Amino acid sequence: MAKFYDEISPELKSFIQDQKIFFTGTAAKDGRVNVSPKGMDSLRILGPNRVIWLNLTGSGNETAAHLRDVNRLTLMFCAFEGKPLILRLYGSARTVHTTDKDWDALYQHFPESRGARQIFDVTIDSVQTSCGFAVPLMDYREDRDILQTWVDKRSDQDIQDYWAAKNVTSIDGKPTGIFGE
Numbered sequence: 001m002a003k004f005y006d007e008i009s010p011e012l013k014s015f016i017q018d019q020k021i022f023f024t025g026t027a028a029k030d031g032r033v034n035v036s037p038k039g040m041d042s043l044r045i046l047g048p049n050r051v052i053w054l055n056l057t058g059s060g061n062e063t064a065a066h067l068r069d070v071n072r073l074t075l076m077f078c079a080f081e082g083k084p085l086i087l088r089l090y091g092s093a094r095t096v097h098t099t100d101k102d103w104d105a106l107y108q109h110f111p112e113s114r115g116a117r118q119i120f121d122v123t124i125d126s127v128q129t130s131c132g133f134a135v136p137l138m139d140y141r142e143d144r145d146i147l148q149t150w151v152d153k154r155s156d157q158d159i160q161d162y163w164a165a166k167n168v169t170s171i172d173g174k175p176t177g178i179f180g181e
Contacts (some may be wrong), residue, residue, distance in 0.1 A: 007133065008046035009142040012087060012127065016045060016077055020140050024053075025074040031172030034062035040143060043125060044077075044109045047167050049052035050122040051075070051089065052106055056147060057115040057167070061178060064118055064169035068177055073122055081140065084132035091124040114159060115151040117167065136143050 008016070016022075020039055027033040042054040053075075055063065067073065075089040096103055096119040106119045151159065165180050175181065 002128055002130040005129075008045060008089070008124065008127055009048075012129070013045050013048075013087065014054070015087060016043070018044040018077075019118070020143070021079045021080075023076040023078075024063060026063050026070075026072070026077065028066045028069040028170075028172065028174055031170070031174065034060075034061075034066060036063065040147070041111060046109075049091075051122045051124065053108065053111055053120050053122070054107070054110045055115055055118040055119050055120060055129060056148075057151065057162065059164075059166060060171060061167040061176040062118065064167075064176040064178065065172075065174040067095050067120070069174060073106075073120070075122065078135045078140040080135065084135060086130045086132040086135065088128045088130075089122070089124050090128065091122050093120045093122040094122055095119075095177060097178060097180060105152070113151065114156065115147060117163065125174055151167070165166050 023035055024038060025035045027035065040056065042056065043051060043121060045051050069096065071092045073091055073093040077087040077152060080087040085099050096106055098116065103119065107116065108122065163178050167176060169175055
């Protein structure tokens, strides 16, 4: 049975910190709904109603585009090991780009990566837990190093050029604001 809470409790914080993957969900007023897996030690809990996550370079930039239109966001965590649990964080988010004045203060919470693209600063309105009885048990083996290897083979300008080619608009043609526009 689903239960709702006003904030992330210490127990739920511990659960979140133990997860190797989480999922994000966003949607603009129209167009596609985006659900995306995230990993690589990219989420930090700054308080019972605030989390940030470091968004790394990828083939799309849907979350940034959606949040410019509708700033609602859901983060979901699933227990793939141990006791079953699904945890959802519902809230609103703002996108912090590398050129924004508060980038450095937020970025200090994460391991340095030249592939860092944005930070999403999420204000949590509601926390929901549910059973997770149908989520399969899966064993974590290791993180993939493909993204970091890709970044390591490119110059800063190569990464900027990639963003210009692949990350300026969403798949529905909505602007992402990646270059401050």
